[in-house]
Amino acid sequence: MAVKFPIFMDAQSTTPCDPRVVEAMLPYFTERFGHPASRNHPFGWEAEGAVDAARAKIARLIGARDPKEVVFTSGGTEAINLALKGVAEMYREKGHHIVTTAIEQRAGLDTCKRLERQGCEVTSVPVQPNGLVDVDDVKKAITDKTILISVMFANNEIGTIQDIAAIGKLAKEKGIIFHTDATQAVGKIPVNAETMGIDLLSCTAHLIYGPKGVGALYVRRKGPRVRLAPMIDGGGHERGMRSGTLPVPLIVGFGRAAEICEEVMPAESARLGKLRDHLQDSILGSVDEAYLNGDPERRLPHNLNISFAYVEGESVLMGLNKETALSSGSACTSATLEPSYVIAALGASSELAHSSIRFSLHRFNTEEEVEFVAGRTIQVVKRLREMSPLYELAKEGVDLKSIRWKAE
Amino acid sequence: MAYSEKVVDHYNNPRNVGSFPKDTPGVGTGLVGAPECGDVMKLQIKVDLQTGVIEDAKFKTFGCGSAIASSSLATEWLKGKTVDEAAKIKNTDIVNELKLPPVKIHCSVLAEDAIKAALADCKEKWLKAGAAAASTT
Numbered sequence: 189m190a191v192k193f194p195i196f197m198d199a200q201s202t203t204p205c206d207p208r209v210v211e212a213m214l215p216y217f218t219e220r221f222g223h224p225a226s227r228n229h230p231f232g233w234e235a236e237g238a239v240d241a242a243r244a245k246i247a248r249l250i251g252a253r254d255p256k257e258v259v260f261t262s263g264g265t266e267a268i269n270l271a272l273k274g275v276a277e278m279y280r281e282k283g284h285h286i287v288t289t290a291i292e293q294r295a296g297l298d299t300c301k302r303l304e305r306q307g308c309e310v311t312s313v314p315v316q317p318n319g320l321v322d323v324d325d326v327k328k329a330i331t332d333k334t335i336l337i338s339v340m341f342a343n344n345e346i347g348t349i350q351d352i353a354a355i356g357k358l359a360k361e362k363g364i365i366f367h368t369d370a371t372q373a374v375g376k377i378p379v380n381a382e383t384m385g386i387d388l389l390s391c392t393a394h395l396i397y398g399p400k401g402v403g404a405l406y407v408r409r410k411g412p413r414v415r416l417a418p419m420i421d422g423g424g425h426e427r428g429m430r431s432g433t434l435p436v437p438l439i440v441g442f443g444r445a446a447e448i449c450e451e452v453m454p455a456e457s458a459r460l461g462k463l464r465d466h467l468q469d470s471i472l473g474s475v476d477e478a479y480l481n482g483d484p485e486r487r488l489p490h491n492l493n494i495s496f497a498y499v500e501g502e503s504v505l506m507g508l509n510k511e512t513a514l515s516s517g518s519a520c521t522s523a524t525l526e527p528s529y530v531i532a533a534l535g536a537s538s539e540l541a542h543s544s545i546r547f548s549l550h551r552f553n554t555e556e557e558v559e560f561v562a563g564r565t566i567q568v569v570k571r572l573r574e575m576s577p578l579y580e581l582a583k584e585g586v587d588l589k590s591i592r593w594k595a596e
Numbered sequence: 597m598a599y600s601e602k603v604v605d606h607y608n609n610p611r612n613v614g615s616f617p618k619d620t621p622g623v624g625t626g627l628v629g630a631p632e633c634g635d636v637m638k639l640q641i642k643v644d645l646q647t648g649v650i651e652d653a654k655f656k657t658f659g660c661g662s663a664i665a666s667s668s669l670a671t672e673w674l675k676g677k678t679v680d681e682a683a684k685i686k687n688t689d690i691v692n693e694l695k696l697p698p699v700k701i702h703c704s705v706l707a708e709d710a711i712k713a714a715l716a717d718c719k720e721k722w723l724k725a726g727a728a729a730a731s732t733t
Contacts, residue, residue, distance in 0.1 A: 500659050506607055506661040577656040578658045
């Protein structure tokens with residue numbers, strides 16, 4: 189099969205909508221346009237029915253006991269904000285301490301920073317060189333003022349999967365609310381709020397082949413019943429936790445996307461894992477001093493993150509971007525001009541953070557695409573090394589750390 | 597962010613990639629930037645010590661596309677200039693030629709630093725060689 193360009197291999201930034209999802213959504217833009225809170229006519233009933241059906245599908249995918257535990261938001265960022273700010277405000281009397289990690293996504297980190305400015309105390313637990321949080325470190329960080337533990341399920345850059353069940357168990361023992369940012373995990377690997385002891389869980393549709401603009405926060409109703417202060421006041425939709433007219437077409441799409449993910453997950457994760465392993469073996473087998481970031485085992489099946497020593501990430505992307513969409517932890521590709529804090533948190537040198545490339549596969553990637561991307565990546569990295577002064581110095585046997593660099 | 601055509605051209609067809617042996621008379625080497633900052637440039641010039649004209653220039657760069665383009669352009673401009681003319685190349689000239697956006701201005705600054713460092717190295721070696729020659733005669 190001929191490869192169609194450009195190839196999209198940046199599926200941890202977003203995914204294309206599955207055509208089945210779009211098909212499910214379409215009628216809800218036109219003939220089925222009702223407001224789900226209109227309780228007195230068929231337009232409203234129809235919309236409410238569609239929302240409830242979608243809620244049930246999402247609840248099943250994340251192992252919620254009751255569909256009512258699913259609160260719709262505008263996406264993952266809002267879900268995370270609502271979880272952290274909602275708990276901080278609601279449980280202010282009980283305490284003001286939050287335990288989180290150094291590798292959360294920006295929505296988690298920045299929300300915690302804001303809460304800190306507002307008087308909360310935040311302990312950020314470090315990660316080990318493989319990206320895993322030591323549950324003992326979480327335990328040690330807990331104080332009698334801790335009201336919330338927030339640890340991401342799987343990392344967006346390196347794909348490392350945390351021991352969520354162990355942290356959930358710890359949280360239960362201590363009577364502390366446990367939130368997990370599962371935006372990268374839901375729909376890709378088994379997630380179960382009930383068995384894993386999760387109290388709050390954030391997820392988003394656009395990473396599971398659904399539409400952009402809708403996400404959800406799972407809020408446990410029983411054992412314990414978690415309460416949240418809302419961030420948006422209004423008509424009291426979503427059990428009062430998130431007012432605003434529900435975007436019915438998006439929610440219908442989200443539900444359909446969840447349903448498909450649940451159905452195909454075992455086969456899809458096996459297929460993508462095999463493709464990923466092939467990509468990894470091809471690249472690591474042909475390029476010296478290329479380092480795998482994250483844990484080789486406890487990792488999302490569609491994720492691959494490699495640092496290519498002596499070449500800068502953006503320049504690698506530039507060599508590929510006509511044909512392939514990837515992403516990098518390089519400062520030059522970020523809005524903040526800082527290299528990846530995730531790679532840096534692994535204890536790697538900043539140089540390797542600048543050199544990291546993330547490949548993330550999706551449902552529609554093919555073997556031929558993987559073959560092509562592997563070949564081009566190897567070619568581009570080799571070409572850039574030929575023009576890298578660092579590679580030249582290293583080949584001459586110079587220890588780069590022995591040089592006194594004149595930084596700007 | 598889209599790249600300017602000139603940046604893409606220099607990235608795809610970098611001019612004068614390579615190295616001169618550092619100890620050759622007339623060769624000046626500038627190594628600037630730092631790996632942890634994500635940019636390192638090595639720029640070398642080969643000066644005709646009789647005329648003060650830069651006969652050849654070479655570079656190697658670890659950095660983004662704009663850093664590669666800035667140093668590639670610098671080598672192109674250096675060739676045929678006298679050392680005095682070379683010292684007048686400003687980072688803003690590079691910014692204008694490559695149409696670098698504000699976030700990439702530091703790449704041009706680094707290229708100017710690399711030129712200055714190579715010129716200084718060349719001069720220093722020339723002075724040392726002169727001093728050595730004077731002491732032996």
